[in-house]
Amino acid sequence: MRIWFNKTYSTISSVFRALHLDFPVDEISLICTHTHGNAAAFLAADEYYLEPSDLSGLDYLEWCVNFCRQRNIQLFWPGKEAALISQHHDLFLAIGTQVLSVADYETLTLLHNKADFYSHLNPAIAKTMDFIAVNNADEFDLAVTSLSKKHEQLCVKPAVSVFGLGFRILDTQRDSISQLLGGIEYQIPLQELRLGMNNTPEFDTLLVMEHLGGHEWSVDCAGRHGELLCAVQRKKPLLAGYGQTIDNNADIQAMVTRLTAHYRLNGLFNIQFKEGSKGVRLLEINPRPSGGFGMACLSGVNLAKIAIQSIQGDIIQPPHIQYGLKVTEVNTPVIL
Numbered sequence: 609m610r611i612w613f614n615k616t617y618s619t620i621s622s623v624f625r626a627l628h629l630d631f632p633v634d635e636i637s638l639i640c641t642h643t644h645g646n647a648a649a650f651l652a653a654d655e656y657y658l659e660p661s662d663l664s665g666l667d668y669l670e671w672c673v674n675f676c677r678q679r680n681i682q683l684f685w686p687g688k689e690a691a692l693i694s695q696h697h698d699l700f701l702a703i704g705t706q707v708l709s710v711a712d713y714e715t716l717t718l719l720h721n722k723a724d725f726y727s728h729l730n731p732a733i734a735k736t737m738d739f740i741a742v743n744n745a746d747e748f749d750l751a752v753t754s755l756s757k758k759h760e761q762l763c764v765k766p767a768v769s770v771f772g773l774g775f776r777i778l779d780t781q782r783d784s785i786s787q788l789l790g791g792i793e794y795q796i797p798l799q800e801l802r803l804g805m806n807n808t809p810e811f812d813t814l815l816v817m818e819h820l821g822g823h824e825w826s827v828d829c830a831g832r833h834g835e836l837l838c839a840v841q842r843k844k845p846l847l848a849g850y851g852q853t854i855d856n857n858a859d860i861q862a863m864v865t866r867l868t869a870h871y872r873l874n875g876l877f878n879i880q881f882k883e884g885s886k887g888v889r890l891l892e893i894n895p896r897p898s899g900g901f902g903m904a905c906l907s908g909v910n911l912a913k914i915a916i917q918s919i920q921g922d923i924i925q926p927p928h929i930q931y932g933l934k935v936t937e938v939n940t941p942v943i944l
Contacts, residue, residue: 616687622902624652626912691716710895723767739817745805751816759818767813822883828904832918834872840904
């Protein structure tokens with residue numbers, strides 16, 4: 609099977625390595641494209657090619673169809689323009705290419721915007737943190753006043769963001785120079801943030817939220833159109849640098865199962881949770897493999913293999929997960 613991964617995050621290398629562990633080269637070939645000639649994922653691929661950097665939307669979709677035809681791609685696993693491509697499986701099926709989409713267009717669009725995602729989610733499926741979406745300074749002031757009455761500490765994050773970019777805890781005690789000299793990360797002085805809003809009357813949606821101060825779980829999953837085939841929980845320590853633990857939290861497992869069924873999630877995806885004063889809350893669903901995917905596979909489960917087997921229609925037996933393992937990653941220098 610010739611499998612193509614178009615431009616995506618460098619963490620896809622972990623998926624490539626996992627697939628190479630259980631499938632011989634003559635059984636699957638991993639093809640990778642990227643707009644940058646030194647993309648790290650090229651090192652783990654069987655074939656790699658440059659893709660045009662100036663295409664998007666329907667023009668990029670057309671290029672993808674042509675690439676599949678020219679390179680005899682049998683399975684297309686999209687990263688870039690994944691939502692758009694999910695609407696056009698028929699174009700690829702017409703040339704003999706199957707497309708692996710994590711969800712349908714509506715769901716992928718919903719997951720992209722956390723304000724919409726949180727607002728539409730039924731708490732019977734999974735509970736999120738208390739939040740208010742704001743777009744200007746007045747709304748921000750009202751949100752802070754309202755949420756401060758119920759929660760000891762607040763935080764903010766853009767509604768559209770990846771990798772935690774833009775997340776900050778609101779600091780009501782220190783100014784930015786104190787934070788800088790103290791090496792304090794992921795915090796921002798409330799008054800300085802508010803002052804900056806005076807120059808920006810309207811801004812993209814920002815979430816003002818209760819801060820969840822407990823443990824965080826990153827759950828790497830394999831599914832088949834709403835059926836959860838396997839979920840590996842990685843519990844993160846409160847202090848970074850102490851490894852992660854392969855965990856088996858029953859409440860998290862139940863939420864992951866319900867979320868997978870509700871959104872008919874498929875292939876490889878990641879769901880994140882964090883604990884607050886009132887219990888574990890859902891942070892986000894990432895419709896792609898996570899940065900810690902390789903650590904999850906150390907649990908004795910090859911999630912990438914399960915995803916391929918599910919595409920092939922194989923019967924998937926419940927895998928044996930080694931709970932309690934302490935895992936981490938060690939950086940390895942390479943020449944690009």
